[in-house]
Amino acid sequence: MLQQIKELLQNAQLQQKLTAAANEAEAIKLLAIAGAEKGYKFTVEGLSQVAL
Secondary structure, three states: OHHHHHHHOOOHHHHHHHHHOOOHHHHHHHHHHHHHHOOOOOOHHHHHHHHO
C-alpha cells in the first residue's frame, strides 16, 4: 500500500489538491479516489491508519 501511495504522490495535481484539503479526512478521501482511479483498492480505514 505504501508503494502505491508513493506512486500517487508523484502526481503534481494530486499534491496540490492534498495541500488544499481542508482537513485530514478530505485528504484521505482524495487519496482513496485517486487510488480507485488507478485500480487500487484502498479503504478509508486503511488510509487512516497510514496517516497516523
